[in-house]
Amino acid sequence: MSGERAYRALNTQSLLQQVILRYMLDGQAASKRGRLAWVTSGFPVEIPVAMGITASYPEQYGAVIGSEKVGPALCGFAEDLGYSEELCSYARSSIGSTSKPGESPMGGLPKPQALLACNNICGTVLRWYDAISQMTGAPVFLLDTPPVQGEQQPHHIAYVRRGIERLVTFLSSTFGVSLEEQRLREVATYATQAIDLWTKSLEACKNKPSPLNCADRFLAMAPIVSLRGTAPAVQFYQALYEEVRGRVSQGIGAIRDEKIRLLWDNIPPWFDIFKFFNGLAKRGVVFPADTYTHAWSGSIEGEDLFHNVAALYSNVYLNRGLQAKVDKIVELIKDYDLDGFVMFSVRSCKRYSVGQLVSKERVTEQTGVPGVVIEGDMVDSRLFNEAQIQTRIDALLEMFQ
Amino acid sequence: MSGRLGIGLDVGSTTTKAVMVDSQGAILASHLVNTGPSGVKAAHTCLEELSRKVGEDTKGVPTISTGYGRSLIHFANESVTEITCHSIGVHRLNPMIRLLIDVGGQDSKAVRIGENGRPRDFALNDKCSAGTGRFLEVMARVLEISIDELGPFALKSNSPSTISSTCTVFAESEVIGRIGAGEDPNDIAAGAHAAMANKIGTLSRRVGVASPICVTGGVALNPAFRHYLSKQLHAELWMPDNPQLTGALGAALLSLECPVKS
Numbered sequence: 001m002s003g004e005r006a007y008r009a010l011n012t013q014s015l016l017q018q019v020i021l022r023y024m025l026d027g028q029a030a031s032k033r034g035r036l037a038w039v040t041s042g043f044p045v046e047i048p049v050a051m052g053i054t055a056s057y058p059e060q061y062g063a064v065i066g067s068e069k070v071g072p073a074l075c076g077f078a079e080d081l082g083y084s085e086e087l088c089s090y091a092r093s094s095i096g097s098t099s100k101p102g103e104s105p106m107g108g109l110p111k112p113q114a115l116l117a118c119n120n121i122c123g124t125v126l127r128w129y130d131a132i133s134q135m136t137g138a139p140v141f142l143l144d145t146p147p148v149q150g151e152q153q154p155h156h157i158a159y160v161r162r163g164i165e166r167l168v169t170f171l172s173s174t175f176g177v178s179l180e181e182q183r184l185r186e187v188a189t190y191a192t193q194a195i196d197l198w199t200k201s202l203e204a205c206k207n208k209p210s211p212l213n214c215a216d217r218f219l220a221m222a223p224i225v226s227l228r229g230t231a232p233a234v235q236f237y238q239a240l241y242e243e244v245r246g247r248v249s250q251g252i253g254a255i256r257d258e259k260i261r262l263l264w265d266n267i268p269p270w271f272d273i274f275k276f277f278n279g280l281a282k283r284g285v286v287f288p289a290d291t292y293t294h295a296w297s298g299s300i301e302g303e304d305l306f307h308n309v310a311a312l313y314s315n316v317y318l319n320r321g322l323q324a325k326v327d328k329i330v331e332l333i334k335d336y337d338l339d340g341f342v343m344f345s346v347r348s349c350k351r352y353s354v355g356q357l358v359s360k361e362r363v364t365e366q367t368g369v370p371g372v373v374i375e376g377d378m379v380d381s382r383l384f385n386e387a388q389i390q391t392r393i394d395a396l397l398e399m400f401q
Numbered sequence: 402m403s404g405r406l407g408i409g410l411d412v413g414s415t416t417t418k419a420v421m422v423d424s425q426g427a428i429l430a431s432h433l434v435n436t437g438p439s440g441v442k443a444a445h446t447c448l449e450e451l452s453r454k455v456g457e458d459t460k461g462v463p464t465i466s467t468g469y470g471r472s473l474i475h476f477a478n479e480s481v482t483e484i485t486c487h488s489i490g491v492h493r494l495n496p497m498i499r500l501l502i503d504v505g506g507q508d509s510k511a512v513r514i515g516e517n518g519r520p521r522d523f524a525l526n527d528k529c530s531a532g533t534g535r536f537l538e539v540m541a542r543v544l545e546i547s548i549d550e551l552g553p554f555a556l557k558s559n560s561p562s563t564i565s566s567t568c569t570v571f572a573e574s575e576v577i578g579r580i581g582a583g584e585d586p587n588d589i590a591a592g593a594h595a596a597m598a599n600k601i602g603t604l605s606r607r608v609g610v611a612s613p614i615c616v617t618g619g620v621a622l623n624p625a626f627r628h629y630l631s632k633q634l635h636a637e638l639w640m641p642d643n644p645q646l647t648g649a650l651g652a653a654l655l656s657l658e659c660p661v662k663s
Contacts, residue, residue, distance in 0.1 A: 357607060364522065375527060387469070388508075388525070395484035395523055 006256045006282040010216055012240045016223070019236045023226050024106065030054030031110035035175060038112040038132065041225050042121040043143065044313045046191055046300060047167055049229040050184040051177045053114070057226050058132075061109050062090035062379050065097065066270025068105045071379035077103075083131075088348040089379035091128035098135050112138045114174050116167075120145040120319040122351040141170045145314035149321045152311065160310035184305055187229040192299040197237035198224050199297055201244045202289070206336050209253025210288035211244045214264050215277040216254055217293040224296045259284030260400050263332055263341040265291045265359075266352050267378040272386075285397065289336040291317060291328060322355045326362045333367045339400055341371040342393065347383050372396040406462045407659075409486065409652025410447065410477065412440040412470030415506030415534060415619060419447030420649040421455055421462070424657065426493060430454035431646050440470030463659035465652040469507065478659040483648045484512055484523050490651030491615050492518030494641045499611040502601060502630070502638075503648075504620035506534040511605040524607040530569045532600035534620045539569055540593040543576050544586055552623035555590035561629075562592030572596060591625065598629035605634060612636050617644040 010016075030036040030053075037048055039055040048055060065071050066089075075089050077096030085092075094109075101108030115129040115138050129140045143163045146156060168179050201220070205212050212220075220240055227233035247253070264287045269276060277287065295317045300308040317328060333341060341363065343356045360371050372392045376384035405424035411417065413436060420431045432450040436443045444466070448459045466474035467486040474480065487503050492514055501512040508525055509532045515521040526532045541551045555561075562579050565572050572593065579589045605614075614636050620626050621644035631638050641647060 361607075370522060372523075391469075391482050391484070392525060395482040395520065398482060398485040399520060401519075 004256055007213065007215075007278045008252065008254060008256070010212075010220070010240070010243060012220070012236070012243050015236055015239050016220060019223055019227065019232050022232060023223075026054055027056040028110045031056075031112070034113050036110055036112050037114040037116050038109065038129070038138070039116045040118050040121060040125045040129075042295075042313065042316050042318070043116050043118040044164065044167075044300070044309045046184065046187045046229045046309065047164065047179070048116060048171055050187040051168070051171050051175070051179050053171060053175060053177065055116075055226065056109050056112065058094040058109060058128075059090050060222060060226055061097070061105075062093050063270045064105050065093045066379040066381075067273065069271050069381065070105065071271060071377075072382050074100075074104060075380050086347075088122070088124045088128070089377055090348065091124055091131075093379050094128065095131050095135070098132055111136055114138050114171070115140045116143070117141070118143040118145060118313065120313055120316050122318065122349070139170075139174060141167060143167060143313075145319055147319050147321070148315050148324075152315050156314065157307060157310045160314045161306050164306050164309050181305070185301075188299070188301045188305060190231060190234055191229040192301050194224060194228060194233040194237045195297060195299065197234070197241045201237065201241050202294060204241075204244045204248050205288035207248045208261075208337070209251070209255070209258040210261065210286050210336075211247035211252065211254055212288070213254035213277055213281060214268065214287035214290055215273050217290065218268050218273060221293045221296065228296070253286065255281040255284070255286045257284050258286045260286070260340070260397065261336065261338045262287050263289050263291075263329060263336070263338050264344065265329060265341060265356070266344040266346050267292055267349060268344070269376050269381070269384055270378055271381045272384065280393070283397065287342075289332040289338065291325070291332070294328075294332070318351050322359060325355065326359050326366070329359065329363050330366045333363070333369060338369065340369045340396060342396070343371060343373045345373050345375045347375065347377045348380065349378070370396060370399050405657065406457065407653045407656035408448070408451065408459060408462050408464040409490075409649040409654070409656060410444050410464060410466045410468075410471075410474055411483065411486065411646075411648035411652060412436060412444055412466060412468040412474060413483075413505055413648075414469045414508075416645065417443035417447055417468075417470075418646050418649040419444070419451055420646055420653040421451045421457075421459075422650070422653040422657065426654050426657065428650065428653075431643065431649065433645060436470065440473045444470075444474055463656040465656040465659070467648050467652045478656065481652060481655055484510060484520050484525075486648045486651030486655065487617060488512050488514045488520045488651065489518050489654055490647035490649070491617060491641070493650060493654055494647065495613070495615060495639060497613055498615040498639065500605065500608070500614045502605055502614060502616050503618040504532070504534060504601065504616070504626070505618040506538075509533050509601055509604060509618075509620075511601070511608045513608045513611070522608045524604050526600075526604060531572065532597055532604065534618070536569045536572070536597055537593065537620065537623065537626070539573050540576060540590065543573055543580070544590055546590075551590055552594070552625040554587060555594050555625035556628060558585065558587040558591035560585075560588050560591075561595045562588045564589070564592040564596040591629075594623075594625040594629045595633075597626060598633040601630055602633035610634055610636065613639050615639050615641070617641065617647045619645050621645075
């Protein structure tokens, strides 16, 4: 056992690479055919997919930029154009990459013919896509989803539903395509199947030891974002769930020696993801739950698909109030029997990070477990001070001794 | 000398501190030097001084390192964060303390101490140097007085200037502006301390203000800082005799739990 690595890689990793390679090739082919849209991560992609439009995800590409450790360079290109360092690093690196695709991983995202933004994850996406529109000539569609406070109201859903109808009109006129209800139902079924399997894999992490760690989930979530509503996503999550189930039945954990179970809040530092989580794995720290990968859940299936799309997509984690976030974290800490939590205050992502100091207090009050807030960014490594973060994490871990 | 000994080494950004304790945790010797360019060299200087003062070889004595440079001390049995070490050190000196405010050269921390002497919650300053010793060093330089004189100088003011508490660099520009406007240097110095106390007050409220409150770290020696922090928190502050040594003391106490090297 002593020679075994602290972190156990998933066998499904190779399948994930194949699926993502196919996604990228599909994107390039669709761009050449004039059928590619860039889409925000929380957009109801089932609609364009059902209409034969392929989706590419700049936020996911931002994760690639971060992982490839070229965030500062690509963000720098946007800053050279006059964009503020305070702007989201997904937006900056996307604008930088679009201005200099030759200096971007894989030559940049394929050129879009439309830009589909939904502000359920943040308000920056609209201006970001406006900037991309100026650079590429692709038109922007905004699906407006006002924030939800407390219970979702019927008039709120009705408003978003009208946006979905406008989306269909926009896609029809932009691409010369139409929406068939039967096809949308097929896409909805694929999306539901993938999300169900993904949710089962996430919930398997309630087991001790946890079969997945944070980095596993952050990588494995790629198809639920980028291939939602397609058959390859269902196949991948079926394979992942089989592996997770196998680990659980054999008592195999994601890390060799699980001692401390923590929750992770927010997007990860993509440029440091393995070093960070595997470094902690060596110290027996596993993250069986996080708020980010749990954000893709729910189904649009049912009688009235447009109503369901409007209800689901406007009621996502980041579009709800602080109390909803606190409730979710408290629920995860209790359900997954966690010892503490780490909140990553991401300078880029104001929507995710604002309120964390208050949330931290409330979560500790309600659960009795300690937490820590660390500061940095998901793509721009210039904002990540390793020594300061190490001290905060070390101090949290010392509380468990 | 007979009996078990322990050493704590606190390698801070500005000063390095060492404390040697006996098996009961009583302090036998301590030493403080400027960290300078090499934390390791400063640590060795401290150990030599401890050895000289106690008349014992420090080799083989269990040692815990802490502070900003803790991971540089490879001969230490373990490294432990300054958050835990200060908490344990303060608890030893005054078990009633529930809120510890430590302000060092480049960071400041507020620690809620549990009844067992261990941290229950903590908050540290962000990447900005406002609210740390560096802030006061910059202000002293602009006012052309030494850092040791700054506190007494500020206490002469009855009407502190308003200084931004958000950024050391901007606050420095602001101070230069106040000097240019002919404001009383005592008032400007007082304003700088009030601004710093404001920043630390916010940090403290993040973990919950609970009396009695202890202040440690090099900045705790500054009487104007203590005055304005006390006003800010509406509470009396308690300061140990050697507020710079509590981290090293906590580390030394923890070292007593380490196995003795053969």
